[in-house]
Amino acid sequence: MESAAPGTEGHQGPHTGPHVGSHVGSHVGSHVDEVDRIVTDWRRERPDLDLEPLEVFSRVTRLARHLDLARRTAFTMHALDGWEFDVLAALRRAGEPYEMSPGALVTATLVTSGTMTNRIDRLEGRGLVERHRSPDDRRGVVVRLTGAGRARVDAAFTDLLAHEARMLQDLDASSRPELATLLRALSAQFDDPPAS
Structure with missing residues (x-):
């Protein structure tokens, strides 16, 4: 195209x-x-x-x-790469105590388990996440957002939304819900699994 x-x-x-x-x-x-x-x-x-x-x-x-440029600008302001934001944001959206299993993070961010292990290691080294024993499986672990990680992702998300709002500023506010509805209808065919 x-x-x-x-x-x-x-x-x-x-x-x-x-x-x-x-x-x-x-x-x-x-x-x-x-x-x-x-x-x-x-x-x-x-x-x-x-x-x-x-x-x-x-x-x-x-x-x-x-939008990609806006994302990179917002994340760079907070010393985050895009993939770091994606992992931290998945944990933040999970709600308290802001933790998920590595497998759930793989599903949420669409990467391989090996890639996710490497990403968790790097985020843990930066003090943005911690590993804890899973309360449901003594052999398993969960990944939990630290206070520093939560503050970082919240600040980056706030700045990202400000950039995105500026991108929409020339579009009449009453038109935005209609645009979102049209885009949802268009993208749904790719998000929904095929009927079995």
Whole structure:
């Protein structure tokens, strides 16, 4: 899927402004983005194709790259890597006493058990998590968020939400729930397991 990611548009050709094509002028507020220009060019070159998927997913890709930058910025401010935040956030969301088994963390963060063991070791070395004997299985362990880990993930999450709020600031507040609903409907097909 062709996307118009920041800094990678590489758009060439004579049609580079908002005057291209009648389709572009129909957008809300007459705002034209790089995806509009790409779609207009493809519509001229390949009028036989339905370009609606390109209009949706090129923008999703572009926004995802901006979001990735916002995540890295927020986490760097708190000396966290993305994977560290993911593990700490899974523990934080679990609620008191903020602990999970390594297996549950594997499921929550979609990594292998070997990768998770390494990540727990590194977080434990930084004083952000602790291992404890499982109360339900004397041979098992649970991973628990420390006070320092909770403070770190809470601060990083607060800053991440501030970055994300700024990304939404040009979208009318009344439109945001509708956008969330549409995105939920689109993503559900990938989140739900196939019926057996």
